[in-house]
Amino acid sequence: MCGIVGYIGTNEAYPVLIKGLHRLEYRGYDSAGVAIVGPDAGLNVFKAKGRVADLEAFCKSKNISGTIGIAHTRWATHGEPSNINAHPHYSQSETLALIHNGIIENYAVLKKELALNGYTFQSSTDTEVLVQLIEYIKVSNKVDICTAVQLALEQVVGAYAIAVIEKGNPDLIIAARKSSPLVVGIGDDAFFLASDATPIIEYTNQVVYLEDEEIAIIRRNKPLKVVSIGNVEKTHEIIRLEMNLSQLEKGGYPHFMLKEIFEQPRTLRDCMRGRINVELTNVVLSGIIDNKEKFLNARRILILACGTSWHAGLIGEYLLEEFCRIPVEVEYSSEFRYRNPIIYPDDIVIAISQSGETADTLAAIELAKEAGAFVYGICNVVGSSIPRNTHSGSYTHVGPEIGVASTKAFTAQALVLTLMALCIGREKKTISEERFLKLLSEINNIPDKIELILQSNDSIKTLSNIFTYAHNFIYLGRGYSYPVAMEGALKLKEISYIHAEGYPAAEMKHGPIALIDNEMPVVVIATNNGAYDKMISNIQEIKARNGRVVAIANKDDTMVKAIADYVIEIPETEECLDPLLSTIPLQLLSYHIAVNKQRDVDMPRNLAKSVTVE
Numbered sequence: 001m002c003g004i005v006g007y008i009g010t011n012e013a014y015p016v017l018i019k020g021l022h023r024l025e026y027r028g029y030d031s032a033g034v035a036i037v038g039p040d041a042g043l044n045v046f047k048a049k050g051r052v053a054d055l056e057a058f059c060k061s062k063n064i065s066g067t068i069g070i071a072h073t074r075w076a077t078h079g080e081p082s083n084i085n086a087h088p089h090y091s092q093s094e095t096l097a098l099i100h101n102g103i104i105e106n107y108a109v110l111k112k113e114l115a116l117n118g119y120t121f122q123s124s125t126d127t128e129v130l131v132q133l134i135e136y137i138k139v140s141n142k143v144d145i146c147t148a149v150q151l152a153l154e155q156v157v158g159a160y161a162i163a164v165i166e167k168g169n170p171d172l173i174i175a176a177r178k179s180s181p182l183v184v185g186i187g188d189d190a191f192f193l194a195s196d197a198t199p200i201i202e203y204t205n206q207v208v209y210l211e212d213e214e215i216a217i218i219r220r221n222k223p224l225k226v227v228s229i230g231n232v233e234k235t236h237e238i239i240r241l242e243m244n245l246s247q248l249e250k251g252g253y254p255h256f257m258l259k260e261i262f263e264q265p266r267t268l269r270d271c272m273r274g275r276i277n278v279e280l281t282n283v284v285l286s287g288i289i290d291n292k293e294k295f296l297n298a299r300r301i302l303i304l305a306c307g308t309s310w311h312a313g314l315i316g317e318y319l320l321e322e323f324c325r326i327p328v329e330v331e332y333s334s335e336f337r338y339r340n341p342i343i344y345p346d347d348i349v350i351a352i353s354q355s356g357e358t359a360d361t362l363a364a365i366e367l368a369k370e371a372g373a374f375v376y377g378i379c380n381v382v383g384s385s386i387p388r389n390t391h392s393g394s395y396t397h398v399g400p401e402i403g404v405a406s407t408k409a410f411t412a413q414a415l416v417l418t419l420m421a422l423c424i425g426r427e428k429k430t431i432s433e434e435r436f437l438k439l440l441s442e443i444n445n446i447p448d449k450i451e452l453i454l455q456s457n458d459s460i461k462t463l464s465n466i467f468t469y470a471h472n473f474i475y476l477g478r479g480y481s482y483p484v485a486m487e488g489a490l491k492l493k494e495i496s497y498i499h500a501e502g503y504p505a506a507e508m509k510h511g512p513i514a515l516i517d518n519e520m521p522v523v524v525i526a527t528n529n530g531a532y533d534k535m536i537s538n539i540q541e542i543k544a545r546n547g548r549v550v551a552i553a554n555k556d557d558t559m560v561k562a563i564a565d566y567v568i569e570i571p572e573t574e575e576c577l578d579p580l581l582s583t584i585p586l587q588l589l590s591y592h593i594a595v596n597k598q599r600d601v602d603m604p605r606n607l608a609k610s611v612t613v614e
């Protein structure tokens with residue numbers, strides 16, 4: 001949450017900063033700002049409530065020249081979205097400007113102490129307290145800016161990625177991180193700074209990921225220096241990025257979300273590439289094979305995740321229990337970390353996260369590690385915090401997911417979990433060879449089957465017109481389709497703002513059935529699997545109460561078609577692979593309803609892609 005960009009080099013900073021903010025806008029978009037040290041060494045801060053485009057409009061008449069600057073796009077935590085609460089924040093004497101992603105938990109105590117020393121505050125943010133503290137330390141201890149940042153951070157409790165620049169000092173950016181991500185890009189004659197690598201990739205592919213409690217001293221025409229808060233010089237590894245620029249563009253689609261839905265045949269092929277052999281006889285996940293004994297002897301698997309990744313985790317529970325016969329529990333990271341969970345040293349924890357930065361999942365991982373469990377990450381963003389803080393793991397390899405609503409990451413998470421279950425199941429001999437080979441061969445067909453479903457886009461768009469003005473939706477599924485029902489409901493509510501609930505179909509009778517009347521659309525996943533007959537009964541029950549049924553059914557189905565009001569057809573597959581197909585029409589349905597409602601599909605209100613605060 002919140003995006004940070006910085007630049008120091010030979011070019012004008014403003015265009016680089018604004019472009020970078022656009023790339024990071026998915027991280028927060030309620031206000032934005034820039035701070036630039038101009039050619040006269042003056043420090044100018046410009047900020048505006050709203051999107052980055054509003055900031056650009058505001059800056060049109062302003063003096064934005066200078067070759068060093070920092071910029072921020074905000075997702076409000078402390079203080080409403082407003083011009084004043086937007087970052088960068090000036091220090092009292094307006095000699096420092098600071099941007100921040102994270103939360104300063106002890107800001108109230110620090111603020112009180114600063115107030116006693118004559119400091120006043122313009123905003124309601126925790127960030128302004130930090131910049132004032134740095135100035136106070138700098139002035140009262142007569143130290144340079146870097147030392148002042150170090151001393152200030154020693155007093156801070158919380159999470160931060162920060163960057164500071166100083167009036168009269170056009171040659172220096174100080175940046176630091178703890179629990180919030182920060183990447184430094186190293187160009188030929190420039191340095192870049194950002195919350196993730198997306199603003200950097202068009203200038204350089206050489207980056208350094210800062211570690212917790214590291215400070216980057218970024219100086220014009222001098223090598224990057226990284227020190228600890230205690231001022232010990234740290235070595236830093238320069239990583240070569242694999243990302244390419246076209247992955248960050250819409251590629252002719254009106255929204256990133258639609259592009260990402262349509263990318264799924266390719267992203268799933270990428271995800272299985274190198275993991276399933278061409279003969280379709282073996283699955284190799286190196287993270288599993290390298291730690292085979294741990295998986296074979298696991299007492300239990302705990303899956304920790306949030307939101308859509310948690311839904312993928314539920315699919316993982318069904319897969320791992322079915323094929324590996326290991327007991328699995330799936331928990332919201334936020335619940336897990338704040339209760340007193342039992343964690344055994346022979347537990348395996350699987351942490352799932354698209355961004356690899358979700359604060360609750362990171363904290364839950366720490367808890368599991370402290371208890372001695374082996375932690376395996378399933379993440380998408382290469383080099384993000386979760387892969388760097390887990391013992392082993394598998395990337396989903398779907399490329400940058402920019403639409404705030406997760407789509408291609410979800411199907412790839414489900415696929416990785418499927419491959420894990422098959423890999424472990426075969427090692428444990430809890431899956432028969434025949435079933436193993438049949439599933440591998442069918443997994444290989446999934447991308448083609450998704451291509452077929454995507455051909456229904458126009459008819460799903462037409463169907464969406466009927467439901468644009470619905471106020472509520474229910475999504476029902478059983479077994480492997482139950483997490484898909486919840487995921488379908490989440491997709492709809494987050495981008496269209498229509499209230500939707502995902503439920504296990506059999507639970508309908510225990511409460512939600514009271515909601516059903518002729519105004520209630522019910523999306524039912526009724527594919528041809530073990531629960532098919534039961535789903536037919538559920539549809540009958542909904543129809544008996546005049547509910548309107550949109551069914552996801554298989555191509556040759558006749559029974560569902562006879563009773564449902566609307567049917568979206570998908571190809572048949574193995575029951576455990578059904579989520580990889582049935583999710584696709586639900587993504588498209590949500591997308592088109594949201595577009596009909598003229599919602600900001602890629603940047604829905606109040607949300608951010610990377611939830612780096614608790």
Ligand code: F6R
Pocket residue numbers: 306307308309310352353354355356357358361404405406407490491494609610611
């Ligand atoms: C929903 C969505 C969120 C995320 C959740 C976890 O479309 O994107 O629910 O799934 O915030 O994020 P990650 O997977 O990055 O940990």
